[in-house]
Amino acid sequence: xxxxxxxxxxxxxxxxxxxxxxxxxxxxxxxxxxxxxxxxxxxxxxxxxxxxxxxxxxxxxxxxxxxxxxxxxxxxxxxxxxxxxxxxxxxxxxxxxxxxxxxxxxxxxxxxxxxxxxxxxxxxxxxxxxxxxxxxxxxxxxxxxxxxxxxxxxxxxxxxxxxxxxxxxxxxxxxxxxxxxxxxxxxxxxxxxxxxxxxxxxxxxxxxxxxxxxxxxxxxxxxxxxxxxxxxxxxxxxxxxxxxxxxxxxxxxxxxxxxxxxxxxxxxxxxxxxxxxxxxxxxxxxxxxxxxxxxxxxxxxxxxxxxxxx
Numbered sequence: 001x002x003x004x005x006x007x008x009x010x011x012x013x014x015x016x017x018x019x020x021x022x023x024x025x026x027x028x029x030x031x032x033x034x035x036x037x038x039x040x041x042x043x044x045x046x047x048x049x050x051x052x053x054x055x056x057x058x059x060x061x062x063x064x065x066x067x068x069x070x071x072x073x074x075x076x077x078x079x080x081x082x083x084x085x086x087x088x089x090x091x092x093x094x095x096x097x098x099x100x101x102x103x104x105x106x107x108x109x110x111x112x113x114x115x116x117x118x119x120x121x122x123x124x125x126x127x128x129x130x131x132x133x134x135x136x137x138x139x140x141x142x143x144x145x146x147x148x149x150x151x152x153x154x155x156x157x158x159x160x161x162x163x164x165x166x167x168x169x170x171x172x173x174x175x176x177x178x179x180x181x182x183x184x185x186x187x188x189x190x191x192x193x194x195x196x197x198x199x200x201x202x203x204x205x206x207x208x209x210x211x212x213x214x215x216x217x218x219x220x221x222x223x224x225x226x227x228x229x230x231x232x233x234x235x236x237x238x239x240x241x242x243x244x245x246x247x248x249x250x251x252x253x254x255x256x257x258x259x260x261x262x263x264x265x266x267x268x269x270x271x272x273x274x275x276x277x278x279x280x281x282x283x284x285x286x287x288x289x290x291x292x293x294x295x296x297x298x299x300x301x302x303x304x305x306x307x308x309x310x
Contacts, residue, residue, distance in 0.1 A: 007170040016041045054168040057119045057127035058183040062158040064115035089133040093243035095236040124201040127163045132282045139300040160193045162186040165200035189310045195303030199274040215258045220245040257281035264310040279303045
């Protein structure tokens with residue numbers, strides 16, 4: 001299964017070690033052993049070539065430690081509330097693209113960092129759309145439209161974003177891999193509340209969309225023809241609409257502007273990875289689910305145009 005995240009079995013690895021190694025050895029003369037047989041067994045067990053790449057979206061609440069103690073205690077609740085609302089928006093706004101996701105399986109793979117966390121998706125497009133919907137909810141909160149009294153107590157919230165695309169695996173119900181490591185490194189380097197992506201994400205959009213600049217002109221039919229979505233059920237295309245990618249290209253709603261700029265490199269395992277600064281403007285029509293007579297058109301920016309290095 002293409003979208004399967006490979007799990008490493010602790011007992012299987014331990015069995016190989018017990019058969020091909022010694023747990024403890026004390027000899028009068030130390031000898032460096034031949035590891036080739038053990039290496040072959042471990043490589044066969046882990047099957048690194050079978051580990052699929054996944055996209056990771058990193059979210060980090062900027063300067064969380066600068067809030068007062070009382071506000072810090074409320075922010076995890078606020079972040080979880082915004083996260084849950086964003087998940088519901090993604091499933092509702094993008095029925096074709098998010099057809100394989102539920103709130104439960106998105107939250108199951110979520111890696112919390114206390115003041116943010118990492119979400120794991122199949123493609124960079126899933127990560128990008130999640131970030132767009134998150135930015136919408138965040139703007140609604142900051143503008144006193146979403147729990148306005150709580151907004152007055154906590155104050156405004158800023159978030160920095162990073163999107164990476166690389167291998168991910170599971171061990172003991174936790175997720176590991178270069179996509180998470182690189183994402184964390186990118187977030188830690190940014191102090192300008194940007195949306196940063198790595199070279200692998202940039203390449204994915206170049207291969208599948210001829211570049212991220214085309215996000216503002218693509219239709220949902222164009223998305224459906226991307227190789228990663230070739231096995232998706234097409235029924236949602238006929239019965240429901242996508243709030244960002246319409247049936248026809250439009251500048252009135254969805255992604256109305258897209259800018260991408262290369263800003264620097266980071267070193268990951270002795271390899272230089274190019275980092276790009278992404279700036280999107282997204283326009284959505286929102287309806288209050290608690291009172292459907294209330295609606296609002298909101299335009300937000302994901303990231304910013306500051307190109308200072310990383």
